[in-house]
Amino acid sequence: LEKQDLEDKRFVISAGGTREPIDPVRFLGNRSTGRFGINLALQAAHRGAHVDLVACNIDGAMLPNHPRITVHPVGSASQLQEAMVYLADGAQVLIMTAAVADFRPATSGESKFKKDGHSTPDITLVENPDILKGLASDRSHGAFVVGFAAETGDENGSVLDYGRKKAKTKGADLLVVNKVGETAGFGDVDTAITILDGDGEIQTEGAGTKSQMAGIVLDSISLSLS
Numbered sequence: 388l389e390k391q392d393l394e395d396k397r398f399v400i401s402a403g404g405t406r407e408p409i410d411p412v413r414f415l416g417n418r419s420t421g422r423f424g425i426n427l428a429l430q431a432a433h434r435g436a437h438v439d440l441v442a443c444n445i446d447g448a449m450l451p452n453h454p455r456i457t458v459h460p461v462g463s464a465s466q467l468q469e470a471m472v473y474l475a476d477g478a479q480v481l482i483m484t485a486a487v488a489d490f491r492p493a494t495s496g497e498s499k500f501k502k503d504g505h506s507t508p509d510i511t512l513v514e515n516p517d518i519l520k521g522l523a524s525d526r527s528h529g530a531f532v533v534g535f536a537a538e539t540g541d542e543n544g545s546v547l548d549y550g551r552k553k554a555k556t557k558g559a560d561l562l563v564v565n566k567v568g569e570t571a572g573f574g575d576v577d578t579a580i581t582i583l584d585g586d587g588e589i590q591t592e593g594a595g596t597k598s599q600m601a602g603i604v605l606d607s608i609s610l611s612l613s
């Protein structure tokens with residue numbers, strides 16, 4: 388029998404990747420499938436939670452069907468932000484797994500870009516708000532805030548170094564750091580994570596399938612709530 392440690396908790400989980408419109412038919416997007424967030428939503432629901440899943444452009448065949456999960460489909464980062472802020476009210480846990488575009492085209496025209504045979508269009512980008520930072524700094528919702536960071540190490544620092552910096556700048560209660568590269572991260576089934584608290588201290592580490600990792604993340608949250 389599954390543990391019911393998340394009974395009576397309401398979770399708001401973002402998953403997938405945002406799409407920023409360039410014109411009515413084109414967008415700037417990313418390769419996030421939403422698999423990790425969906426895993427989290429399903430396991431949280433199995434453990435008794437009510438889940439609002441804010442689904443950014445997730446393939447309909449992947450969306451979970453569970454009586455305690457409500458799916459809210461959104462497209463762009465600004466739509467995601469609006470949904471998160473609205474749903475945060477009265478929630479116990481907010482989890483941002485979505486891959487959010489850092490930039491969006493400054494204008495998304497009413498009509499398609501057209502080829503004129505000699506010039507190429509200029510796309511000017513403007514910065515999107517950091518939704519996680521916003522949810523972590525304005526605490527009027529009262530919920531526990533969890534973020535994700537997909538990192539690569541380089542000559543200036545390890546995955547953990549970058550994760551620690553991000554834990555401090557984002558201000559979330561927990562930051563789940565995972566290493567991305569040729570064999571991990573986006574779309575793949577196996578992954579390795581380190582869970583940091585708001586000060587960048589290690590809470591938990593683990594490696595395995597995304598489903599096993601989702602369980603570890605929920606254990607960490609459950610422990611923090613109790």
Ligand code: C5P
Pocket residue numbers: 464483484485486487488489515516517518519520533534535536537
């Ligand atoms: O800064 P970076 O994109 O690495 O941070 C990742 C975390 O921040 C994820 O939890 C992601 O959902 C969140 N994020 C956000 N708004 C942005 C960019 C990232 O909420 N504009």
